[in-house]
Amino acid sequence: MDITSVTVGLPVTDIEASCLWYGAVFERTEPDLEPDEGIAEYEVGGIWIQLYEDDDAEENPVSVRFGVDDVTAQHARIGALGIDVGPVECVDGAVDWFDVRDPDGNVLSLFSLVDETGRGSGRDNGADRRL
Numbered sequence: 001m002d003i004t005s006v007t008v009g010l011p012v013t014d015i016e017a018s019c020l021w022y023g024a025v026f027e028r029t030e031p032d033l034e035p036d037e038g039i040a041e042y043e044v045g046g047i048w049i050q051l052y053e054d055d056d057a058e059e060n061p062v063s064v065r066f067g068v069d070d071v072t073a074q075h076a077r078i079g080a081l082g083i084d085v086g087p088v089e090c091v092d093g094a095v096d097w098f099d100v101r102d103p104d105g106n107v108l109s110l111f112s113l114v115d116e117t118g119r120g121s122g123r124d125n126g127a128d129r130r131l
Contacts, residue, residue, distance in 0.1 A: 004067040006065065006067070007065035009064075012057050013053070013058075032048075063108070063109050066109070066111070068112055071097060075110070078110075084101075094113070095112065098110060
């Protein structure tokens, strides 16, 4: 698998307050992206920091998100390894993604950005790639 980008998801209890705090820390007047309600993203040092609203933020682990060319192919490949993967989810017009937990409960999330037609951006099936 060729990694195309990395996003670190950080759960927050108040997205507006967190955007003010991260905006101040990152010296930004606003997030680089707000792909959906309750989500704000900042591109920092070649990675993306994604804040997402979660009432139980203090109890949830941090997620590491990996951008791939074809999330559906990676979902099938990882599932075929006998690893329990979550369903492929879709944020219309933005991203297709799924989560998988490591043996310690940490979350790895793989995603593909949606192209101009509103479909997953997979350019190939990715079946011969390795994670």
